Amino acid sequence: MKTRITELFGIRHPILLSGMSWISVPEMVAAVSNAGGLGILATxxxxxxxxxxxxxxxRELTDKPFAANVTLYFPGAHENARVLLEEKVPVINISMGKGDKIAAECHAYGGKVIGTVVNVKHAKAAEAWADALLVTGHEAAAHGGDVTTLVLVPAIADAVKIPVIAAGGFADGRGLAAALALGAEGIALGTRLMMTQDSPINGACKALALDKGIADTVYTTRFDGQPCRILVSKGSKKAIRRGLDLPRAFVNSRQIAKMMGMPWGKLAIGVTASGWKNVKQLSFLANAFKAFQVSTLEGDVDKGVLPLGQVVGLIHDLPTVAEVLDRIVHEVEGARDRLDAALS
Ligand SMILES: Cc1cc2nc3c(=O)[nH]c(=O)nc-3n(C[C@H](O)[C@H](O)[C@H](O)COP(=O)(O)O)c2cc1C
Structure with a gap:
């Protein structure tokens, strides 16, 4: 397969691993890149x-191109971006913020930049600094847009000149064929690659998710303060009922600061000084990080919260990463044959 995405990144298949916290770790990134796609490290x-x-x-695990993600509204994101630039990471994926300065430095050493967007306005703005856009529709796990992939991808493909990667709802070759037909030039997979033998997510989550259907997720702003899709579970119902919980955030933010190697006092003073909006957002985030960690690492969705896409309902097995990519590449041929037959 050849699209502007395979050409831009020097990869065989236009298939990317989405940046998923605690899941898109070096081994997963390398597995996808070694299988001919582009793995994105979640930082x-x-x-x-x-x-x-x-x-x-x-770099020890693969000599193939790879990417790393920075989610700009997370604490520590700019410091992590600095490390990615120093390490001359071949592709930097910037989400939830303006990436012009990071992109300029990345371009200076010959790197490429993917901007993640969820609406047409942000897509047009990101076109000024990104080489490609990762367009995340409503079906997606975690932070997809308000509009479905089916409508959002062609709207953005029409609005910009740079290539578009579609995300949210993709699990197989039919999905890749559909994305290409909509004007995208590649797809990014989250939930599908989380559901593989290589994925480091707790086995209990994989077993649980195998039984889930297309309607077993919910899209809410009451979990991490941003529109976010998560599995319906005891843990997520409790989190949604609680909404913003400042005393809990006070406790969780200490653990999160420690985990990320940040002095808590400095973080707390900085956030408080930056105003109520930031206090609110970072309090939501502190609780969300903790809840994600409990589900993905400990496999407890009664206490924790698991981001999950609607596409989980189309996933019925746990292949390896390499098998998923291989299958998609073969299935897309079948989809083309069906289209040819229907159109002839
Ligand atoms: C378990 C899990 C963890 C995720 N963690 C993050 C994250 O930390 N930051 C983020 O921006 N997106 C995160 N995502 C969303 C993915 O990056 C991606 O946008 C989404 O999974 C694509 O939709 P799909 O699941 O339908 O393939 C996560 C997704 C899953 C399934």
């Missing part, structure tokens, strides 16, 4: 030391 919950070590570990 959201890493300290700068962990980010540097993760990038170096990927």
């Amino acid at each position: 959201g919950v890493y300290s700068t030391t962990q980010t540097r070590a993760a990038v170096r570990r990927i």
Whole structure:
């Protein structure tokens, strides 16, 4: 397969691993890149030391192109971006913020930049600094847009000149064929690649998710303060009922600061000084990080909260990462044959 995405990144298949905290770790990134796609490392919950070590570990595991994500509204994101630039990571994926300065430095060493967007306005703005856009529709796990992939992808493909990667709702070759037909030039997979043998998510989550259907997730702003899709579970129902919980955030933010190698006092003073909006957002985030950690690492969705896409209802097995990519590449041929037959 050849699209502007395969050409831009020097990869065989236009298939990317989405940046998923605690899941898109070096081994997963390398597995996707070695299988001919582009793995994206998630740095959201890493300290700068962990980010540097993760990038170096990927380079031990693969000599293929790879990417790393920075989610700009997470604490520590700009410091992690600095590490990615110092390490000259081949592709930097910037989400939830303006990436022009990071992009300029990345371009200076010959790197490429993917901007993640969820609406047409942000897509047009990101076109000024990104080489490609990752467009995340409503079906997606975690932070997809208000509009479904089916409508959002062609709207953005029409609005910009740079290539578009579609995300949210993709699990197989039919999905890739559909994305290409809509004007995208690649797809990014989250939930599907989380549901693989290689994925480090707790086995209890994989077993649970195998039984879930397309309607077993919910899209809410009451979990991490942003529109976010999560599995319906005891843990997520409790989190939604609670909404913003400042005393809990006070406790969780200490643990999160420690995990990310940040002095808590400095973080607390900085956030408080930056106004109520930031206090509110970071309090939501502190509780969300903790709840994600409890589900993905400990496998407890009664206490924790698991981001999950609607596409979980189309997933019925746990293949390896390499098998998923291989299948998609073969299935897309079947989809083309069906289209040819229907159109002839
Ligand atoms: C378990 C899990 C963890 C995720 N963590 C993050 C995250 O930390 N930051 C983020 O921006 N997106 C996160 N995502 C969302 C993915 O990056 C991606 O946008 C989404 O999974 C694509 O939709 P799909 O699941 O339908 O493939 C996560 C997704 C899953 C399934």
